[in-house]
Amino acid sequence: MKARIFEIKRFAVHDGDGIRTTVFFKGCHLKCVWCHNPEGIPSTPQLAYYKNKCIGCGECVTVCPQNAHRIENGMHVFEREKCIGCGKCTDVCLGDALIFYGREMTVSELLPLLLEDKEFYENSGGGVTLSGGECLMHADFCAELLKELKANGVHTAVDTCGFVSKAAIDKVMPYTDIFLYDLKSFDEDIHIKCTGQSNKIILENLKYIDDCGKKTEIRIPYVPGFNSGEIEKIAKFTKDLEHLTLVRVLPYHNYAGSKYESLEMENNLPKQLPTDEEIRIAEMHFADR
Ligand code: SF4
Ligand code: SF4
Structure with missing residues (x-):
């Protein structure tokens, strides 16, 4: 259970x-x-994204299986609708900008x-x-x-x-x-x-x-x-x-x-x-x- x-x-x-x-x-x-x-x-499950903490390191881009993150013109872009709530990006985020709520x-x-x-x-x-x-x-x-x-x-x-x-x-x-x-x-x-x-x-x-x-x-x-x-x-x-x-x-x-x-x-x-x-x-x- x-x-x-x-x-x-x-x-x-x-x-x-x-x-x-x-x-x-x-x-x-x-x-x-x-x-x-x-x-x-x-x-x-939900992913919280604190824009003001993002340092644009791009680590999230490398692990997301859904391509929900990308770096565009040096800026991080997050497309929430693509996220399936796996939590992988929160483990690698260097800016503590991502928090995953709802681990089983x-x-x-x-x-x-x-x-x-x-x-x-x-x-x-x-x-x-x-x-x-x-x-x-x-x-x-x-x-x-x-x-x-x-x-x-x-x-x-x-x-x-x-x-x-x-x-x-x-x-x-x-x-x-x-x-x-x-x-x-x-x-x-x-x-x-x-x-x-x-x-x-x-x-x-x-x-x-x-x-x-x-x-x-x-x-x-x-x-x-x-x-x-x-x-x-x-x-x-x-x-x-x-x-x-x-x-x-x-x-x-x-x-x-x-x-x-x-x-x-x-x-x-x-x-x-x-x-x-x-x-x-x-x-x-x-x-x-
Ligand atoms: S929680 Fe998983 S699917 Fe959602 S943005 Fe992060 S890595 Fe991608
Ligand atoms: S891993 Fe975190 S700090 Fe780095 S680009 Fe993604 S959200 Fe921003």
Whole structure:
């Protein structure tokens, strides 16, 4: 069994407790307007090309089986439509201008990489977090990986948007110590406007995980003009969750603009950033958590 991974981030400190390694899986059914990981949305492999880093060395031209790269008048030209996502050009690029997102990996390839930092996990109360994209689009793979991690005594977290089937959640539940659960909106229409999908299944799944006695940490991206009016409603909805350990309000940032450009993906990132005062007021709704 294989899954497409777009990043493995070691020494992560914002993806659950302690020092962690976070594995980012490709593919997501939501399309949040503020997404800062656009490379996580398509499930297919993608090549990012950062024009400003290209030094025109031509190494990519020599390895590409599709002739997607060429040097013309001393300038590098990339024809994305020819690319089949083999990743060969990223291995030889001298300017670090090419990044390949979505290498296929097996559990037995991933596991030893994740166990390399076991000592750091143990000393910091950390572990491994599966994220994305939406990692639970690869529920069978995740279950197998999480099972191996638990067998090796590693703390496990699953970072999910919750827009998945109950069957997917059931597969990983026995091997997951905590769910890091993204909640964007309580109002369904606002959720559809922000993500393209209804939030019904997301709210149901959160309740289901709590009813199963599993710990959750909720994460709310705070995006002015989009979901900033939803905080109070989310606070009311979450107040009865018995196994909720923490709610984090995550201030929206717009650093991902160059990533969209490098992938030639449409960039609809909101312009307005939240103020510190807005975040402080939002956090007050969850002061008892
Ligand atoms: S990823 Fe492969 S096919 Fe695509 S441009 Fe690079 S070498 Fe060519
Ligand atoms: S290998 Fe990298 S730096 Fe060299 S021409 Fe290709 S994209 Fe530019």
